[in-house]
Amino acid sequence: MYTPDEEKIAVPVGTTLDRFIKQHQQAFPHASGELSQLLRDIALAAKVVNREINRAGLVDIIGGFGSANVQGENQQKLDVIADIRFIRALKNGGEVAAIVSEEKENIIFTGNDHGKYVVAIDPLDGSSNIDVNVSIGTIFSIYRRITPVGSQPTIEDFLQGGRKQAAAGYILYGSSTILVFATGHGVNAFTYEHSLGEFFLSHKNMQIPLTGNIYSCNEGNYYEFPEYVQKYITNCKSKRYAARYIGSLVGDFHRNLLKGGVYLYPPTKKTPVGKLRLLYECYPLAYLIEQAGGQAFSDIDRDILDIKPTDVHQRSPLYIGSTEMLDDLHHEMRNE
Numbered sequence: 001m002y003t004p005d006e007e008k009i010a011v012p013v014g015t016t017l018d019r020f021i022k023q024h025q026q027a028f029p030h031a032s033g034e035l036s037q038l039l040r041d042i043a044l045a046a047k048v049v050n051r052e053i054n055r056a057g058l059v060d061i062i063g064g065f066g067s068a069n070v071q072g073e074n075q076q077k078l079d080v081i082a083d084i085r086f087i088r089a090l091k092n093g094g095e096v097a098a099i100v101s102e103e104k105e106n107i108i109f110t111g112n113d114h115g116k117y118v119v120a121i122d123p124l125d126g127s128s129n130i131d132v133n134v135s136i137g138t139i140f141s142i143y144r145r146i147t148p149v150g151s152q153p154t155i156e157d158f159l160q161g162g163r164k165q166a167a168a169g170y171i172l173y174g175s176s177t178i179l180v181f182a183t184g185h186g187v188n189a190f191t192y193e194h195s196l197g198e199f200f201l202s203h204k205n206m207q208i209p210l211t212g213n214i215y216s217c218n219e220g221n222y223y224e225f226p227e228y229v230q231k232y233i234t235n236c237k238s239k240r241y242a243a244r245y246i247g248s249l250v251g252d253f254h255r256n257l258l259k260g261g262v263y264l265y266p267p268t269k270k271t272p273v274g275k276l277r278l279l280y281e282c283y284p285l286a287y288l289i290e291q292a293g294g295q296a297f298s299d300i301d302r303d304i305l306d307i308k309p310t311d312v313h314q315r316s317p318l319y320i321g322s323t324e325m326l327d328d329l330h331h332e333m334r335n336e
């Protein structure tokens with residue numbers, strides 16, 4: 001129809017998220033279409049939140065909301081906006097029966113008792129970076145409920161453990177906005193094209209490099225870290241590794257996923273059980289990293305996905321990233 005030279009004039013736009021989901025639906029767990037729709041609902045909320053974040057400097061939505069969330073942290077206005085947007089999209093989508101959000105103490109029942117899924121979400125992570133125009137993110141984890149469809153979900157639907165996730169992912173609102181997710185068959189990333197209002201497949205079947213030269217942690221807490229972490233950090237320095245820490249988990253994780261590296265949030269005196277939340281920070285990223293060929297653990301014997309949760313807002317230490325770098329950390333743990 002067209003010559004190759006003519007074809008070159010109009011560069012193909014690539015695979016949209018929607019087309020990708022349709023093409024891969026058979027590979028999704030239980031493949032009946034609801035999970036696909038749920039991912040579309042998340043993508044829609046992500047677009048709206050992305051718009052709000054981009055407008056944040058222009059309108060009065062930067063700054064504190066004047067209340068504290070369930071973790072006792074100051075809520076930022078954008079935290080509240082993102083929470084509302086994601087919960088509304090998931091409610092309206094109809095596939096989700098209940099939601100756990102970082103911003104809400106109790107389980108949110110959507111009223112869709114016929115929905116087959118429940119979602120744990122951190123609607124806007126890294127909120128201390130909002131006011132200073134630094135990357136922030138959304139992290140989500142999806143479970144197929146274990147309570148009978150048609151009944152009201154219970155906390156047990158959320159406490160199934162990381163290995164039971166049906167899908168997980170994140171959205172990074174950075175120099176570009178990118179949606180990364182996995183459903184058990186590899187990790188794929190979709191970059192948002194503003195002018196078309198669509199996410200396009202940009203990183204297919206992502207694999208984290210086996211090793212790297214980046215370590216990411218809040219080194220200000222160094223003297224509170226366990227000795228094995230201190231030794232590991234000293235080794236990183238002696239190898240002249242680069243220290244890179246944004247303080248936005250999604251941003252730090254995404255960089256390390258692409259370049260190879262390790263992210264550490266050890267227990268500290270202030271947070272002896274770790275700071276990060278198991279259900280909507282650690283589990284989803286651990287699920288992704290395993291499928292991308294990396295590792296995630298919480299202490300010497302505990303692969304993070306094997307922790308049996310007891311509380312929806314529970315915290316955990318997190319060590320996550322390139323396999324060989326984590327092997328070195330594990331070695332320091334064993335020698336302690």
Ligand code: AFP
Nearest residue numbers: 125126127128129218247248249250
């Ligand atoms: P905020 O949402 O309160 O900024 O916390 C962000 C976060 O959960 C995660 O995104 C960061 O990696 C980590 O905490 C930063 O914690 P420190 O400020 O203690 O380093």
